[in-house]
Amino acid sequence: MPARPAAVQAAAGLSCKSQIKELEEEMMNKTIREIVDKALGGGEIGAAELRALFAVDYLSEESYLIQYASRKMSDGACKGKAEVHAQVGLNSGSCPRDCQFCSFAAMNKIFTSSKVRPLEEIIESCLNFEAGGANAIYLMATATYKFADFLKVGREVKQALKTAVPLIANVGDFDEDEARALKKSGFDGIYHAVRLGEGVITKIDPRKRLQTIDLAAKAGLKVGTCLEPVGPEHTLEELVEKTLITRDMKPAYSGAGRRVNIPGSPLAAHGSLSYAQMAPILAAVRLAVGYDVVGNCTHEPNKIGAMAGASLLWAEVGSNPRDTSESTVRGWTVKNTQEVLTEAGWEVLEGPSVMFGASA
Ligand code: SF4
Numbered sequence: 001m002p003a004r005p006a007a008v009q010a011a012a013g014l015s016c017k018s019q020i021k022e023l024e025e026e027m028m029n030k031t032i033r034e035i036v037d038k039a040l041g042g043g044e045i046g047a048a049e050l051r052a053l054f055a056v057d058y059l060s061e062e063s064y065l066i067q068y069a070s071r072k073m074s075d076g077a078c079k080g081k082a083e084v085h086a087q088v089g090l091n092s093g094s095c096p097r098d099c100q101f102c103s104f105a106a107m108n109k110i111f112t113s114s115k116v117r118p119l120e121e122i123i124e125s126c127l128n129f130e131a132g133g134a135n136a137i138y139l140m141a142t143a144t145y146k147f148a149d150f151l152k153v154g155r156e157v158k159q160a161l162k163t164a165v166p167l168i169a170n171v172g173d174f175d176e177d178e179a180r181a182l183k184k185s186g187f188d189g190i191y192h193a194v195r196l197g198e199g200v201i202t203k204i205d206p207r208k209r210l211q212t213i214d215l216a217a218k219a220g221l222k223v224g225t226c227l228e229p230v231g232p233e234h235t236l237e238e239l240v241e242k243t244l245i246t247r248d249m250k251p252a253y254s255g256a257g258r259r260v261n262i263p264g265s266p267l268a269a270h271g272s273l274s275y276a277q278m279a280p281i282l283a284a285v286r287l288a289v290g291y292d293v294v295g296n297c298t299h300e301p302n303k304i305g306a307m308a309g310a311s312l313l314w315a316e317v318g319s320n321p322r323d324t325s326e327s328t329v330r331g332w333t334v335k336n337t338q339e340v341l342t343e344a345g346w347e348v349l350e351g352p353s354v355m356f357g358a359s360a
Pocket residue numbers: 095096097098099102103104105106141142143172202321
């Protein structure tokens with residue numbers, strides 16, 4: 001709780017406690033309004049200001065103010081055109097990196113045998129996504145998938161695609177040569193994040209994640225990222241720290257996604273956040289990263305998030321770290337993801353992703 005503003009202290013002579021409370025609330029509101037106005041005016045908000053945004057009650061007046069401002073900033077940043085990116089999962093199996101939130105983590109014992117999708121099926125899924133209007137196509141593999149195989153699939157998919165839709169890699173950490181090889185194989189960018197709890201609930205050093213992001217940028221790959229996977233257990237300090245990391249990355253997009261609990265995972269005991277609780281969080285991230293970051297993502301596709309400024313939603317097929325089935329059963333197609341956006345009042349971009357560098 002911040003110190004009482006001077007004007008409130010001066011009013012302490014008032015005998016009526018409710019009057020003091022009212023005045024105090026007014027000053028607090030003003031503070032949130034000031035932070036929001038600073039961000040909307042193009043100013044960079046600091047860690048303490050971002051912490052104050054994350055601290056608001058999700059059903060409060062300030063929460064709606066933050067969400068309104070986020071939507072306005074998102075609208076300006078992407079010129080009113082939201083996007084749908086589509087991901088194809090290439091394999092499933094047990095992964096020794098043991099990220100506790102992931103269904104592939106060995107410790108979660110969901111996938112005990114390895115499966116790899118046939119190339120023809122992968123290409124078919126990518127072409128379906130492209131024909132359906134996806135603005136970018138992602139290939140996702142677990143950290144155990146052979147890198148050389150991933151490059152090969154990437155080359156084949158790139159060759160098969162009929163438009164300039166960007167091809168994005170969602171893979172484990174890689175070195176400098178591998179970063180260059182991704183670029184050479186036809187990838188335009190990567191998705192990568194320093195996840196909440198990285199190094200504590202994962203077996204990956206956060207510095208390794210940052211190094212991969214740096215190498216990707218040096219190889220000419222654009223990077224999309226996100227504050228994820230957010231759960232009720234995360235402190236305001238960690239939300240701030242990880243959000244500011246996304247801003248420093250100068251990404252194609254940032255945003256916030258909630259943790260989907262994997263049955264049996266130790267994290268399931270924390271419960272999960274509702275879309276209503278996630279809305280001011282993704283909105284605060286939007287305000288923190290500023291207009292230069294074109295996109296603001298969330299998952300799963302939901303209208304509350306889209307209303308609050310999420311301008312990037314996901315369609316997915318194949319294996320997925322938030323799903324316990326080999327082929328995701330959550331069922332978001334490009335079409336119904338676009339509908340979520342239009343229901344929330346967005347226009348949807350046609351053609352290659354502006355977030356990944358195509359001109360509007
Ligand atoms: S998130 Fe990636 S690295 Fe971590 S357990 Fe899942 S597949 Fe492995």
